[in-house]
Amino acid sequence: MDNEEIKLLLVKYITREANDEEVEQVRLWVSAHPENEQYFAQLYETWQNMLYLQPDVVNQEKAFQKFSADNIPRETKYRTLKIWTKVAAAVTLFSVFTGLLLNHYAQNVQKVKQVAANNGGIKKIVLSDGTLVWLNAGSKLNYNTGFGKTNRTVYLEGEAFFEIAPGKKTIPFLVNTKNYTIRDIGTKFNLKAYPNDRFFETTVVKGEVAVEGNIDNNAHEMNRIYVKPHQVLRIYYPKPEEFSKPANKKDLDNLNEIQVMQIDSAKLDRYDGWKDDLLVFDGNTLDEISKVLERRYNVKIIMNDAGLQSIRYSGSFKNVTSINKVLELIKGNTPIDYSITGNTVNITKNNKN
Incomplete structure (x- = not known):
């Protein structure tokens, strides 16, 4: 692939518009070299951070200045020509990629809808495709006005219960959270991803969901996990100090502890009873x-x-x-x-x- 193809593929992947074949191409490119992974992780994080902004006017120049300041390494005043060349290349690459992302975001920012349930309340909504969503207290759900037509993707911060309406197989229902993406293969599931909780959790009441880590966090190497009816998937996050200073390799392997539990139907209300x-x-x-x-x-x-x-x-x-x-x-x-x-x-x- 040439540079132009890579740029377009990365933007399509990051903005959730890539098909299965393009997704695989991006994954191969990212895994081909550590620098590819680093570039991608930084770009993906930039996009995710923009998604969680309030849908106000985005100042593209300031956004890029902040991005480049955070990501372009600082050197001493005794820079060699080689270092200058690398920095210039990095600036150019980041400028092109972030420019594409910022333009994509700016074109769609006014089309983003947000529904929120404040602390002390629960909110029930019906999406345009007929999907029912209950939002628990302190939760936010973002989605584009193209939902149900060009995509069925929502962005969740907090907890929600989804009762998915039947839809076209070519347009899967996706729930993006900060660390994980959930693909619905069934009908009813609960999802908990509060930013101040130390775990991610999804419970399937009926149907099946697939969960995979986003590539911009430490869980991106996690294989896709399928959660079946009456199962709970819980993934614990490490504390910052645990991640930076693991005692040994075993501790490092257990930092993102993954549990899949089978539960009795009589105990499902522990996970979804809040909506009632x-x-x-x-x-x-x-x-x-x-x-x-x-x-x-x-x-x-x-x-x-x-x-x-x-x-x-x-x-x-x-x-x-x-x-x-x-x-x-x-x-x-x-x-x-x-x-x-x-x-x-x-x-x-x-x-x-």
């Missing part, structure tokens, strides 16, 4: 529970004791409108105390229990 105003905790830590409660009741929970955060709790709550009632029930089975001031909740350990 049901909260179900099955051995979750108080740290995990606190994040759910923050979004559900629009509060800020402070819990500084690490031992307290790791305490596990099981219980379910149906149509409970007050966080005070939830905390009272949790308090009855765990050694905690709490106080509420405005929308701030302080949870402390009760050593008397």
Whole structure:
């Protein structure tokens, strides 16, 4: 392939317009050389960052200045001709690629629609192809106005339950998150990808989904995983310090721990009950529970004791409108105390229990 073909292929792939054959060509090109992978990762990250911007006017010049400042290496004042040549080539390459991406984004930015469910609320929407989507508290769903015609791709930040409408086989339903892409092969599934959670999770109620890592993150070497009915796929993210300083190779291999669990149909409500105003905790830590409660009741929970955060709790709550009632029930089975001031909740350990 010549440079012009590569440029067009990369832009089509990054903007989700490439067909299966073109996708394979890009993957081969990226894997052919470390520099190819580096260029692609930086460009892909630029595009993803733009997608998560509010759909306002994009200043292309400023965007490129920021991009080149972040990605073109700084050298000492004693630059050799060879280094100057490489830097100039890098600037040219980044300029061409980012220019294409920015132009593509600028042409479509006014066509992006966003639906959001604020903390404390749940929102149900019907997409133009008939797909039903429930958005959990603190979630955002972006999609292009061409949805249902030229594509069936949405961008999720947070949690959503999808009931996919039948569509043309040539236009697959895709859900993009920051780290993973989910391809629907069935009808009903839950997807959880909050930015402040330490895991990605999808639960299939009916049908099947395929999950693969985006190439701009450390999961891109993950093979495509197929999740079948009544299965849960959970992928844990490493903490930054764990990723930068693994103790040994085994620890490094386990940084992105992948779990696929078969679950009984009676326990599905643990994963999708939220859309019916049901909260179900099955051995979750108080740290995990606190994040759910923050979004559900629009509060800020402070819990500084690490031992307290790791305490596990099981219980379910149906149509409970007050966080005070939830905390009272949790308090009855765990050694905690709490106080509420405005929308701030302080949870402390009760050593008397």
